[in-house]
Amino acid sequence: MTDSTHSAQPRPLWVNAEITYRCPLHCVFCYNPLNYASTFDKELSTEEWVRVLREARELGAVQLGLSGGEPLLRDDLEEIIAEASKMGYYTNLLTSGIGLTEKRIAAFKTNGLDQIQLSFQDSSKELNDFLSSTKTFDLKLKVAKLIKQYDYPMVLNVVLHRLNIDHIEQILQMAESMQADHVELANSQYYAWAFKNREYLMPSREQLERAEIICNQFRERLGNKMKLYFVVPDYYSDRPKACMNGWGSVFLNIAPDGMALPCHEARMLPGLEFPNVRDHDVRSIWFDSHAFNAYRGNSWMPEPCRSCDEKEKDFGGCRCQAFMLTGDAANTDPVCSKSPHHTLITDQVALAQRLNLREDEVKPLIVFRDDKNSRLLSPQQPSPGIV
């Protein structure tokens, strides 16, 4: 294939390298696939990552997310950063901070890491530790200091939901005292582990409105000193999000086992065989694979998307959400009020308006993201011993 063949086609601009699904935290809203533990013995090597990043860079990719799991669990992260930076990527590390020592951050700086995004679960030690099922809060505060000390902008990411959204004032006070430059307050999206725990995580409308008011007060007072992004759950909208800016349009996700995906969640979709970077180069994956072309453009769209004048704006929403809620990934995202399945969203939102849900309305326990649960929730694999 020559470049001219694909000159008019979209190219990947953003690569998200999920270098491991291993993680010391067990967050109840994690978006990693439920069967993440199945990748543990298949992780790409350093050399394979470097090759994949080079192939994507040659296609024009320029933003690189290094994420996971917890990317710090890979002891070759320094090397991957150095190689990616030399290739001309803008390199972002997305981390819980667990394992970020001064030695490592110094090496990242030398090797050209551009940006660190640190996640917090809550402003209170108790809830942070409960939600991630660990004792990590004090450690994260130390890491926040290191990030400042090494002259990185402080980018704080706090996933909001029903159990912590009422702490928004304390969360923002914490951010201010840490001299955060950017604070991303994104409500949990309901995929994977967060979908399992959806009834526990979805805030009420009243909670959202209150949080937004407090957010605006901080914005007015701090202006550009601390930039705030507040993202409401898409369930509260009547038009779907322009998920990934369209399937196979700008975003390329590489899972720890080398599976190439058009988004973080697509692994769940049945009937699509996602190519692996071990078997194919990024160019053929992006342009020629069936999976990356399946929902590209709009010829795949059924009604009501097909005749909708907003189809170029939101691309029919999210394929994974359509699949999870309606059973068919080609359906209109039910968040859209034009979707015949929209009541699946409004019923769930109605449930979230009640303060105390009955036991039969929610699953009895929050499902923590841990290796045992991951193996329990994986589809049964035939045992290699019995062929």
Next chain:
Amino acid sequence: MSMVHPQPLRLARQYKLQWETTQNAYVLLYPEGLIKLTGSAGEILKRIDGKSSASDIINALEASYPGVDLKQDVIDFLEHAYNKGWITRD
């Protein structure tokens, strides 16, 4: 703010400017995104080096494109870039 000022301009610390062959354009990279620049925006931003002031940049551009009155356009763009937080000065 007035751009005609003797202090040197520099890119804000989260921003990086680079030429992208595949896009045939300069792009401005920053956390969570990128901006593909038009030809003239790229020509202006690539002259921001932490040493040159707005006047230096105008002089350099006028030397490269003799006979064209660029001053106001350059000032307008630099103000835009400053207000967007792409560039700053010490």
